[in-house]
Amino acid sequence: MNINSIPVIAIDGPSASGKGTVAQLVSENLGFQYLDSGSLYRLVALKAIRIGIDLNDEKALENIAQNLDVTFTGRKIQLGIEEVTDLIRQEIYGNGASKIAAHSRLREALLDRQRAFRKGPGLVADGRDMCSVVFPDAALKVFLTATAEVRAKRRYKQLMEKGEGVNINTILRDIEERDRRDSIRVFAPLKQSKDSSFIDTTLLGITEVVNKILEQYSEISIKSI
Numbered sequence: 001m002n003i004n005s006i007p008v009i010a011i012d013g014p015s016a017s018g019k020g021t022v023a024q025l026v027s028e029n030l031g032f033q034y035l036d037s038g039s040l041y042r043l044v045a046l047k048a049i050r051i052g053i054d055l056n057d058e059k060a061l062e063n064i065a066q067n068l069d070v071t072f073t074g075r076k077i078q079l080g081i082e083e084v085t086d087l088i089r090q091e092i093y094g095n096g097a098s099k100i101a102a103h104s105r106l107r108e109a110l111l112d113r114q115r116a117f118r119k120g121p122g123l124v125a126d127g128r129d130m131c132s133v134v135f136p137d138a139a140l141k142v143f144l145t146a147t148a149e150v151r152a153k154r155r156y157k158q159l160m161e162k163g164e165g166v167n168i169n170t171i172l173r174d175i176e177e178r179d180r181r182d183s184i185r186v187f188a189p190l191k192q193s194k195d196s197s198f199i200d201t202t203l204l205g206i207t208e209v210v211n212k213i214l215e216q217y218s219e220i221s222i223k224s225i
């Protein structure tokens with residue numbers, strides 16, 4: 001099978017827009033592979049912070065990315081023999097990921113790894129540059145967003161449920177800072193690509209968003225038969 005004929009649903013959006021949950025549910029529904037591209041940036045950040053590498057040292061970050069010993073098994077993420085699925089979700093690694101993501105050499109070092117997820121019968125990939133850089137030929141492109149206030153509330157609820165004491169104003173400030181950093185960088189900034197479908201999830205529940213994407217994908221699939 002020609003790899004380019006394997007369908008991709010690319011979903012981009014800002015942090016806490018719900019794209020991870022939505023992308024996962026869409027992939028399960030279709031029986032597709034799933035790529036959480038942000039986890040790769042988080043893994044590089046985790047390793048860099050642990051070794052004590054300066055997050056501006058592009059060469060060292062590229063080196064970490066090239067040698068990242070990561071295994072994805074379903075939802076489980078392993079770095080070497082250590083399971084880091086929950087650890088990399090911490091804000092310190094999200095913010096670190098956002099900082100290192102500005103380096104073009106690091107982004108390039110992660111490209112093949114991301115594209116290797118494109119396997120039959122199809123792939124759902126979420127991130128910031130899935131539509132523009134990693135899978136520009138995706139069958140369906142979606143830009144998912146919500147107001148920063150609603151995203152902060154969602155993240156606050158998630159963290160409270162995990163028993164983490166947090167302040168909603170700090171979360172809102174972090175989200176706005178991350179949006180700003182992810183959007184102004186020169187290489188592969190977060191922005192809606194012209195050919196993607198825009199979904200504002202501010203007033204929508206997860207199931208509604210998932211169904212919307214599945215409908216859009218089935219319309220495309222019918223047209224292409």
Ligand code: DC
Binds near residue numbers: 130178182
């Ligand atoms: O989606 P996330 O919150 O796990 O991503 C963490 C950071 O990684 C995000 O703030 C920017 C970076 N990232 C990126 O630059 N490109 C991607 N495709 C995915 C994530």
